[in-house]
Every structure is written in structure tokens, then in C-alpha cells.
Amino acid sequence: MKTLNRKDEILIVAAKLFKEKGYSAVTMRDLATDMHIKAASLYNHIESKQAILKEIILSISEQFTEGMERIIKLDASSIEKLKKVIRLHVKITSRNTNGMASLNNDWMHLGDQLEYYKKLRYNYEDNFRQIIQNGIDSNEIKNEKLDVLLFSMLSTLRSLYIWIPKKEDINIEELSDSLSEILITGINK
Amino acid sequence: MKTLNRKDEILIVAAKLFKEKGYSAVTMRDLATDMHIKAASLYNHIESKQAILKEIILSISEQFTEGMERIIKLDASSIEKLKKVIRLHVKITSRNTNGMASLNNDWMHLGDQLEYYKKLRYNYEDNFRQIIQNGIDSNEIKNEKLDVLLFSMLSTLRSLYIWIPKKEDINIEELSDSLSEILITGINK
DNA sequence: GTCTATACTAAGATAGAC
DNA sequence: GTCTATCTTAGTATAGAC
Numbered sequence: 394m395k396t397l398n399r400k401d402e403i404l405i406v407a408a409k410l411f412k413e414k415g416y417s418a419v420t421m422r423d424l425a426t427d428m429h430i431k432a433a434s435l436y437n438h439i440e441s442k443q444a445i446l447k448e449i450i451l452s453i454s455e456q457f458t459e460g461m462e463r464i465i466k467l468d469a470s471s472i473e474k475l476k477k478v479i480r481l482h483v484k485i486t487s488r489n490t491n492g493m494a495s496l497n498n499d500w501m502h503l504g505d506q507l508e509y510y511k512k513l514r515y516n517y518e519d520n521f522r523q524i525i526q527n528g529i530d531s532n533e534i535k536n537e538k539l540d541v542l543l544f545s546m547l548s549t550l551r552s553l554y555i556w557i558p559k560k561e562d563i564n565i566e567e568l569s570d571s572l573s574e575i576l577i578t579g580i581n582k
Numbered sequence: 583m584k585t586l587n588r589k590d591e592i593l594i595v596a597a598k599l600f601k602e603k604g605y606s607a608v609t610m611r612d613l614a615t616d617m618h619i620k621a622a623s624l625y626n627h628i629e630s631k632q633a634i635l636k637e638i639i640l641s642i643s644e645q646f647t648e649g650m651e652r653i654i655k656l657d658a659s660s661i662e663k664l665k666k667v668i669r670l671h672v673k674i675t676s677r678n679t680n681g682m683a684s685l686n687n688d689w690m691h692l693g694d695q696l697e698y699y700k701k702l703r704y705n706y707e708d709n710f711r712q713i714i715q716n717g718i719d720s721n722e723i724k725n726e727k728l729d730v731l732l733f734s735m736l737s738t739l740r741s742l743y744i745w746i747p748k749k750e751d752i753n754i755e756e757l758s759d760s761l762s763e764i765l766i767t768g769i770n771k
Numbered sequence: 772g773t774c775t776a777t778a779c780t781a782a783g784a785t786a787g788a789c
Numbered sequence: 790g791t792c793t794a795t796c797t798t799a800g801t802a803t804a805g806a807c
Contacts, residue, residue, distance in 0.1 A: 399772080414690060417606035421801060434773045436802065498687055501603060541760045544745045545738045552737035560729075571730045588790080610783060623791045625784070 400438045403428060405491075407445045412494035412554075416446055416502050446499060447506050449492045454513045456485050461520050471528030475546075475577060478521065480569040482550040487563050493554035521547065546576055589627045592617060594680075596634045601683035601743075605635055605691050635688060636695050638681045643702045645674050650709050660717030664735075664766060667710065669758040671739040676752050682743035710736065735765055 397405070406427050410419040421442055425432040439445055460481040464474055486493050503510050522543050528534035534542075549572070557563055586594070595616050599608045610631055614621040628634055649670040653663055675682050692699050711732050717723035723731075738761070746752055 415604050415606055415687070417604055418691065420799080422799085430772085431774060432801085433775080433803080437772060442801070498604070502607065537764055538760050540749075541757070542764060544741070545761065545764050548738040548741035548745075549734045552733070552741065556733045556737075568730070571727050572734065575726055575731060575734050609781080611781090619790085620792060621783085622785080622793080626790060631783070 403435065403438055404445060404448055408449050408489070408491035408495060411446070411449070411499060412491040416495060416499035443502065443504055446495060447503060449495050450500055450503060450510060451506060453485065453489060453492050453496050454510055457481070457517055458513050460485070461517050465520050465524065471524055471531060471533050472577060474524045475528070476569070476573045478524065479546075479550065479572050479576065480565070482553060483557075483563075483565050483569045483572065486550075486553040487557050487565055487568075490554045490558050493551075497551055497554065518543070518547070549576060592624065592627055593634060593637055597638050597678070597680035597684060600635070600638070600688060601680045605684060605688035632691065632693055635684060635691060636693075638684050639689055639692060639699060640695060642674065642678060642681050642685050643699055646670070646706055647702050649674070650706055654709050654713065660713055660720060660722050661766060663713045664717070665758070665762045667713070668735075668739065668761050668765065669754070671742060672746075672752075672754050672758045672761065675739075675742040676746050676754060676757075679743045679747050682740075686740055686743065707732070707736070738765060 403424070407419070407424055410423055410427065413419075421432045421435055425435055428435070461478070464477045464481065467474060467477070469477070500510055500514075501507070522539065525534060525539060525542055525546075529536050529539065557568075560568075592613070596608070596613055599612055599616065602608075610621045610624055614624055617624070650667070653666045653670065656663060656666070658666075689699055689703075690696070711728065714723060714728060714731055714735075718725050718728065746757075749757075
């Protein structure tokens, strides 16, 4: 693990608190206490409380955007692409479960970056939908209602941040495979 | 629709605001504005801001508890019970999508009712897990990792509150069937 | 880089008139 | 049942010393 500067430490502690109580309920004094400094000192490293949220959420959003862009360019079947998307979620989430909580629950407090965030999310979902649609067209995927399919997969993948921390040792490969099996192949015999 | 008293109106408007910005970010003045009264007037109908949250979350929690208790008593296969659980989620959620947002995201602000809420939730999940386990034992359900199975189904069902409002006309039966098909039978051909 | 002191704003809630 | 006025506490943020 590389050495963290003070600002990165703040982002990490803030993400932890934001996950526990939500962005709005966390005060700069709470954050300062956990950093073992006074609230005023925080402002030597960050511009504002909202600026912390922006860094946490947008850096993750951009990781998803880049990952998805790589996947859609691949020369692979739709099912293969879906498996890669699942793996992308497991990977990013396991690296930063706390940040994922903010991404999922506190995006509405992004202020002037809200529209940018929404654009990234919209594009991501659209690419996801396209992969599924292609799979239906090529007869790889059952012709269930496209929207319900997309919603169901996204819901599970977006909730990983709640669940991963509860498991002792997460093996990224193993969890990704398990999820692929369940999300793609179903559960009944 | 039956006539609402003033207090019920407050609960409904509050749930709407809590969904939009989260419990902590909604002020009593926000709530009063949307009720077209002054903040002080709210206190003629409710005890405190937190009391509003408690009513919203606990009434829904108890609906889930009752529904689950009915289902586990049924003389039916595990797959049948799972389908009924899915239907229960669709039904309760479509009746109160805003309240479900609070249930999912703001339970940590319940104060002295937090432990009660956690107990209900723990029992609910345990019953859910038991249904799946019975299905595995009776060879109805694939022997995938039980925890991943439970997590995946619950994630989708708990996220319904985000998704249902975006669909124009939700047919409860139809959506429940679609979800059952996807969650239980899987998506690939 | 952290501190103390403090400005300024807004929050939840109550008292008492109408 | 709603209002105005107000109390008290707590929030984000800045200034300037060390």
C-alpha cells in the first residue's frame, strides 16, 4: 500500500463515515475527531465538505466508465461481456466499499457536478443495456423483458458494497464466478 | 382512497422528501413548505422529526414481517414460497415506494427503535435463508453458495423502490412473474 | 499542519396569541 | 390547527497565531 498523504487519509475516513450515517449526517467535527485533529484543520487539505464527496464519487464513477468502455470494445460473446461487467463491479467495489456507499446513496448532494455524474451513469447503463440487447438478438440470452433483466443485474451489482464487507475473505475471482452463475444461469435445477 | 388525516399527510410528504434527499438533509422547514404550513405547526401533529421516520420505517417493516410469517407457514414447495416472497416485495413496494427508500437508506437514524428494527430485519432474512436452504435440501434449488444466492435475490427485491416509479403502469402480477422468471430460472438459453 | 477563536447560518423544537 | 417570535444548539467555514 502506497503512502497516503493527508488529503487521501481524509477521503478514506470520510467515506467510512459517509457509509455509516450518510453524507448529510456526518459533520466536519465528526470527521475531524476521527482524524484526531480539529475541524478547522481539515480546510488546509480540502476545499469543503462537498468537495470531499465529489472526489469520492467521481473517481469511482470514472473507473466504471473506463472499465465499461474497455469491455464493449472486446471481441467476445454477450455472455462473456456480461461476465466481465460482473467482474468489474466486484473488483471496483471490493477495493472501495465505503466509497460505493456514497456513490449509491449520496450522489444527489453533488451540487454542480450532479449533471456530470448523471451523464456518466446514464451512459454506463446504456452500454449495459446494449450488451444484453445484443445477447437477446444473437439468441444467447432469453427474451425476457429487457428492462427487468437490466434492473435485476444492476441491483445486485450495486448492492455489493453492503455485502462484501460482511464476508471474511473475498476472493474476487470466486465471487465473480458465483455471481455469474446465479445472475446468468439462474438458481433452479 | 380513504380520507387522510393531517398526520398521515405529513408522513406521506415526509417520505417523498426523505427519498429525494435522505432523512438527514430534509429539514422541518422543507417539510412544512411542502405541506403549505409553517414548521412550528407540524408539531401539533407529530412529536419530532425522528418520530416521523420511525412511523414510516416500522410500519413497513411490520408488513414484511407479517407477510413472511404467512408464507413460511404455507404447505408449498420452496420455489412456490420464493415466488410468494417476490410477490410480497412487489406488492408492499409498489404501495409505498417512498417509504421503502427510508427503510433501505435511513434505518440507522431510528434511535431507540434501531434495535427493534434490526431484530425484525434479521428475522426476515433468516426466514428467507431458511426457505432457500430447504429448497437446496429438497433438490429444488441448485447448490450454489447459499449466501450469494440470498444476497442476490434480496438486493434485487430491495432495490425495487428505485425502479418501480420509473415504469408507467406496473402490473403487480406481471412484474412478479417476470422477476420470478429471472431470479429463479436465470437468463441464458 | 494544527490550533483557538469566532463569524454566520440554519437546524429542531417550544410558548403563547389567534 | 396555524401563526409569529424565539430559544438553544450545532453546522460549515474563515482568520490569524504558533
